[in-house]
Amino acid sequence: MDIFLQQIINGLVLGSIYALVALGYTMVYGILGLINFAHGEVVMIGALVSYSVMMVLVPSGLPPVLLALISVLVAAPVCMALAWAIERYAYRPLRHAPKLTPLISAIGVSILLQNLAMMIWGRGYHAFPDILPAIHFDIGGAQITLLQTVTIGLAAATMGILAWMIQRTSLGQAMRATAENPAIAELMGIPVNRIITLTFIIGAALAALAGLMVGANYSVAHYYMGFMLGLKAFTAAVLGGIGNITGAMLGGLLLGLIESLGAGYIEDLTGGILGSHYQDIFAFLVLIGVLVFRPGGLMGERVSERA
């Protein structure tokens, strides 16, 4: 089996998920200049709600694919409502406060959601049922499962639709105009508050999908999963250039690949001192590297600190 190719495939799966989550960070940052640190928790809620829905429906004997579909159709609205509430009550009252204030509010929301989830779902790890039959295809000595194929395909399709929406529809135009200058956008008759709410809601829908994908691919969901995932996706957004939509997609994929290849080779590289469970090192090495050498990210313009 070809380790390199295999890790590329694994990296693409991981990267697709990172990209979906990173989009939520980057869209909100693009419009509000706010890092929504509660976004990882929205993914976690998405995963746990999906899990619960599936568990409730398993006895009905419905095909697993249908279970997954129903669960995401429930989880997405839950996450969207949650994101609406977070924006409305935790961020909007602080819209004109110093930048640090909403950031602290975001961390507060994040802790609150973790604890709520712990109260509802408990401290344990929840194992997702198998959504798709365990079929796999061989390509060049590596294997890709049906689930992985679907994950990558679905993420790509979702991102394609999002990119098209932002570039081509009047809604997307309104979002870009708001991101560039909210005051002027409002003068042009764009309901800026509604656009901001919508941005959060779209990000949350992507987060719900990502939550289901994490659960399905890695078979676990628990109340604390949003923390690390959120940090990684944030890293991906920074890597791509925070605020830049294409950058978030690219950053997510790249980070997934870096992590996956890193995990595959770290044992060889360190002579067996560090094992593959040290894979988290890579994401944060990337974060530090980007912040030091290219703070604007790969696709970002050179940002000057706005006073």
Add this chain to the structure above:
Amino acid sequence: MNSVLLRADNISKSFGGVQALKDVSLTLNKGEVYGLIGPNGAGKTTFFNCLTGLYVPDSGQFTFGDTPLISHAPDKTVRQGIARTFQNIRLFANMTALENVMVGRHARLRSNIVSDILRTPFNRREEQATEDMALQLLHYVGISARAHDLAKHLSYGDQRRLEIARALATNPRLLCLDEPAAGMNANETAGLRQLIEAIRADGISILLIEHDVQLVMGLCDRIAVLDYGELICEDVPAIVQQHPRVIEAYLGSGAHA
């Protein structure tokens, strides 16, 4: 007999200890080009900002047509038919010229989020119509060749024109231009003047802040003069030019002696 389009009643606004506007009352008739002039810091832009909802006046009321304007709701003001440009150009720099104009159309779109996502036939037709209209407007202001260039890549004069096209896209009854000729050379100013006259001929009233005296005197039907936040004179150009307080405000009291 002209009918009144905009009435300002006793508009006041102060910032800290500075009284930027003191009981300013004026009326603008339908179809007029109405000049608002005054030395720097006289309160002209503050008046614009109050009118377009960026500032809340401390007291006073604007009436537009028959309806009072809601203060501090720029998106509603624009829906009621008042559009503006800015002294320092404020385009969406990273969007194309065409997109800038299409954004201006937003206030008039009937599509909503749901139809946007579902791509209803109505939504598609409306989007196509918006694009056609935006192209026409670019043609109207004379920059259709630059439609697909990013706004930030346009020349200064073209950016000014683009701002006017974007404002026109909101389908205003009153167009407020804040120093549109600032930084323009004589040629560009002449072109701007033709454009403003064309807009008036199309039945849109214009409120114009401008420092170029020749342009103002030649173009405006009536002129209001502000000095230290107070309206000192409102009349036709010929009379405004002769008004002693206007001469004093512009040239200092010594000039009169």
